[in-house]
Amino acid sequence: MNLERLREDTQAQMPALRWQHTLGVIDSAVELAQRFGGDVQKAELAALLHDYCKYWPIAEQRSEYAAAGLDPDLLRYDPQLLHGPLAAEIVRSRYGIEDAEVLDAIRYHTSGREKMTLLDKIICLADYIEPGRDFPGVHNIRESAEHSLEGALVAGFDSTIQFLLSKGKKIYPQAVVARNALIEENRSGKGNADETNA
Template sequence: MKREKLIAAVKEQMPEKRWLHTLGVMETSVMLAKRFGGDPVKADLAAILHDYCKYWPVQEQAKIIRENGLPQDLLDFDKELWHSHAGAFIAQSQFGIQDEEILDAIRYHTSGREGMSLLDKIVCLADYMEPGREFPGVELIREEAKSSLEKALVAGFDSTIRFLIEKGKRIYPLTILTRNDLIQQINN
């Protein structure tokens, strides 16, 4: 599918505010790809699709997870995680995206994963720090992103973990494993 048609399909799936966020993630992903030696075309494509299912009914997202062999443990955790795996499935099944690197960047942009690829890191970080994002700690993330994807992502995951703790929510284990893996990468 041509980029313009893909953009139109994504835009119609979300409210204007989320579309503006998606534009910010696209711009930031390309910038980070150029800064850290990633593929800007893949970064742009993954960013376009990263929140495709975000505003679908949670029952539909859960159904996609249950019926398509996606990680069932997701359903035991915050619904905010679901759209990334559902979105990667839809990107492949409906839009014909076959590049596993792009699909993984969509799939893991909320939780991260151990051994994140460069593209995973770029899209996840762009989602945290795009220009429209405003939350406690975002300036630290942006500052760290000037020189280190890993340090910026640790700051991002720290922010997420603090938020979940303050709200009394459970933390998806993969997020903790991701943070630990990033710290190991920094220390090595």
């Protein structure tokens, strides 16, 4: 696998501003992996590819999603959710990436899931807090990320859910399940806290 080719191909899939976002997610993911004991190389790869097909036309995303035989229930929700699962399938088929952990981190970076892996959490959170992000509450999420992946992710999911509620949009149930599971992890002390800073 040629990382430079992956970078070039990924950059070609998106506008310049989204590429800057991707670079920010890579930097944030590497930093979080170092802080919380994750695999830095896997974090870099998943971060690079997480938005691979986000800017494909929605009709094309829907078509490719259906052709790949992915969960049809997701098609009933905001089409912004499609690019995660679709990107995982596309990069697997196009580039032969078979690492299930990397593919899952790409697949679930927008929705989360129950029993998120460390890499899932890193990519999802890096997507929320990369330096180019500017939305109400992002500073608090970044502060929380200094100490707890789970606490920061709960704050991120809360922000997303509140935004969707304010717009009268449907909430994908898996995101609520992910949020609730992260709260349980936090309460039980099984989460990934930075013991040096906690």
